[in-house]
Amino acid sequence: MSEPATALQRLQDHLHETRVLGSISSALYYDQNTVMPAAGAEWRGEQLALLASQIHARQSSAHYAELVAAAEAELGASAPAERRRNLQLVRLELERQRCLDPALVASLARAQSKGNALWQNARRHNDFPTFAPALAELIALRQEQAGQLASAELAPRSPWEVLAQPFEPDISTARVEELFAPLKATLPVLLEQVAAATAQQSGESTATAELPETEQERLCSELLDSWGYDPTRCQRSRSAHPFSCTVGPQDFRITTRVVPGQPFSSFLATAHEWGHSLYEQGLPRSTDHYFPWPLGEATSMGVHESQSLFWECRVARGRAFAARWQPHFVAGAGADRWGGIDGFWRGLNPMRPGPIRVEADELSYCLHIVLRFELELALLEGGLPVADLPGEWNRRMVELLGLRPASDSEGCLQDIHWAEGLFGYFPSYALGHLISAQLAEAMEQQIGSIEAHVAAGQEQALQQWLAAHVWPLGRAVNGEELVEQVTGERLSATPFLTYLEAKVQQLLSSVRH
């Protein structure tokens, strides 16, 4: 093979090979979580560690830095904007890799592994104090990391802001607070309305009716078929926790799980993961110019989550969708266990706050995130001692959600994120709800009511709109810019709250009927 003629091409070849290695990791991850026997875990760890070290070396080596610099030097004034943007993003990531002290990277890896193990144990035994020192160490290391990374940033950023950049590029604390303030003000009020209205009813536990596993599997397949699932490019399996992953430019995988006693869990998880996968499938990767470059990637975790939440919440938890699918569930269960279409729809939308984030409904979910965001800030920047975390957690739970966790295992020990030193990630989950609602509003202005499309079995129209306006942007714009470009408005909580207020009224009136 002859040496490529341009520095840009040489850089692209390098990025391409890095992408191949990354996709091998994805394939191993998929295998690990779907079929790998338990005893294979240790060796799988070695395989993934070897790939990770190869990828890290490729992303931080002097050779790579030279390739980037040469491509930048070659960039003429007339170069297309996409190329300029690609190189900007490549440069930013390179600077981040290179300003980190390798000793800190190694300390962090060790602390994460230790943190995870101690957390597993602490959660199992409801024993926060045994985990606290590991958490304190992770916080200190992340603060140090943020300090080192700050020099790569183009703007001055606080430690939390620096750590949040990989998930939500260009995000600031002030902006998150601004977006979350209306959620804090309004969601508790809506929750109280629902609680007051449903207090009269005796517990309608429709959502817990049993549905045979094979029927759940069949319904998930039917759902995907109706949403354009293409088995020549996609693969679906079972795993302990549902996820979506991309193994190659034409190889998309999703997983679901069947939870006993929760007949909607696998169905809604399928809708959610398929939303993630559709976004990945729609990213610009068809041309050589995009695929190995940053522009071929998802722009933020918030936007990614908006795509999964759109299909899970806006479509699959909607009234029109419930009306269409209730007969399928009744057929699968052999009888109507949900009390007609409205009972079935309410089963899909419990609207009852609980202590666990991953089990939360649309109304309480974002309050779980507000709590975590504020505590992350307090831990990283506000001097909150780790020992005070459980008390602070429980106090804020009462304040925001009106309930007190029965234990730390159901409280500040419930999520894995902090146990691996992952700070700055949680807000993306809530931003996903906000972005989904604002995109949905713009979609309805252009193509009419989502519910009407769903009632007519025309989800394809929704997909086409997203495929035309959202997915092809890749990282050409950040999450907020994407929303503004697509909707013409700055991102705000208003569309989400407007949507939820209407939904709550509709749900409550369905009970009164």
Add this chain to the structure above:
Amino acid sequence: MSEPATALQRLQDHLHETRVLGSISSALYYDQNTVMPAAGAEWRGEQLALLASQIHARQSSAHYAELVAAAEAELGASAPAERRRNLQLVRLELERQRCLDPALVASLARAQSKGNALWQNARRHNDFPTFAPALAELIALRQEQAGQLASAELAPRSPWEVLAQPFEPDISTARVEELFAPLKATLPVLLEQVAAATAQQSGESTATAELPETEQERLCSELLDSWGYDPTRCQRSRSAHPFSCTVGPQDFRITTRVVPGQPFSSFLATAHEWGHSLYEQGLPRSTDHYFPWPLGEATSMGVHESQSLFWECRVARGRAFAARWQPHFVAGAGADRWGGIDGFWRGLNPMRPGPIRVEADELSYCLHIVLRFELELALLEGGLPVADLPGEWNRRMVELLGLRPASDSEGCLQDIHWAEGLFGYFPSYALGHLISAQLAEAMEQQIGSIEAHVAAGQEQALQQWLAAHVWPLGRAVNGEELVEQVTGERLSATPFLTYLEAKVQQLLSSVRH
């Protein structure tokens, strides 16, 4: 990490990482053949090619050669025999890698890829002439490769012998001819006996009874459970062609397929692949000393095949096993479709020659191999023109098996091996039958009748014997040495032919009853 203290340890670390990369390829291969969507094939090709080039570089680099030389220099006179043997095998493989011209390696890869594509097409359209030039090129390249590799061999070897070494270390043409001569003399006679005895009967097509797919799956699971399948270390899936692969030292996979109209196919394939997997599971890999080293590997394809054939033919096609499992099949089919236990047993042992190797029974299988072995010699060393291959194939089929293929697709185009330039591999399949029979004879001398153990449901005793005598040897000895060490006799065709003669008599008398 500090540098390891000894040259041996540094070499082991290098081999360990090579092994990790190889096992990643195995995981991708498993994924590719069980769940990967079709459109993922091109990218998977890139992933595998990248790993292959990394592995090749690690096995042929100057750095690796230095590591090997340093470990050899460190080897004192009192070093254990295993260490000496490991280094010998490592050195041999290194010399093989290093005496190959990289240009030839590249030409071969291209010719293999072209050969495969042209073969697929030629087989589909029964058009040998379109494939012939590619085959001629592959033969020429392999002859050139054998010439280059010959300099790494410790003994003078013919081209075919050089090419067969990776599959059957230390094998010679004369030795294969010596082992195959009794097969050529006896098997056609046995086939005629069967044909004469069954000519009176109207076609007993018991083996083609239908069995629902879910029942076949269930029977395969039952079989594996009864043979000690451990789901914490093993995984079973479906694929187009059954195979066994090892993804890590504690991660073993096998696959099966369900063939419509062939109710025993999945069951026997499961027995076969599980035999391969048991050998892999029993190889010495529990200590650091063995796993990344040659001694932790299977010693030859013939020995590997002997382990799969033992469980497929000797156990699962035996009368005692048929008697135990016939009721399970009858229950699965909802009725006895096989005519009692004897009819069921005969269904497992059709003993009717056909043109296709992979569908052949125990009696005709080795004759398919004899034919291929002799033609390989003729093509590589005897000057047989490629254009004459179809005619020679058909002439020898009539001679050996008494039948003429209806087309080249059913004749010399049926196997993929030559289309990828794979010469020297076929004999291992027949050696597997011979080795299995000779090991079985020794096993019976020590623990008594295999059939009696099977009748009592005591296959565990057979496994324990293999685990004690065969599997732990790894590559400490070659295939022939293994047989001699375990059985006290030099490998011969006699135990195989004795076993088959008795089986034929038993089968024929089961018809007469």
